[in-house]
Amino acid sequence: MSIEAKKTTIQTTIDTNDVVLYMKGTPAQPMCGFSAQVVGILNELGVPFVSFNVLADEELRQAIKEFSDWPTIPQLYIRGEFVGGCDITTELYQTGELATLLKS
């Protein structure tokens, strides 16, 4: 699949799932501390989410960076909106904004 086709798939995925996490590794076995941290926050909040392992798909890894114009993984999407990576997710969690965002 081309990078452009992957981007279309990403759009469909985030449109049809409330919470989507693009990460390194899997929720059960994260391969990066930053990905692990975001998984930890989502679990802490008890939010069901869909995840994709970019390490298993090099085209997806490239496509997601171009899709959001954001250079790093993880990337969290809520109801079709790119929320941020590890730092922003952590900040929004600490201020309580993430919980509000997920409840609304």
Place this chain on the structure above:
Amino acid sequence: MTDICDLIYERIASVLPNATITVADPHHDQTHFEALVISDQFEGMSRVKRHQMVMKSLQNEMQSNQVHALALKTMTPSEWALL
């Protein structure tokens, strides 16, 4: 030696002239920096948009790896006042 903190400060100030900007090198490695940027221009912007705006000002320094990493906090004056 050029202080990269000053450089980071200048780049951010170039896109957010009225912002309050603090740049630190917490590990004293001149590689992994931290910045706190408080600006009323962030009002109504998502965190991602704010970060993209600041990071864009440092595009050249990031690409050349002069700045390897920047942990960024972006706030509006009213968000800052709530802390």
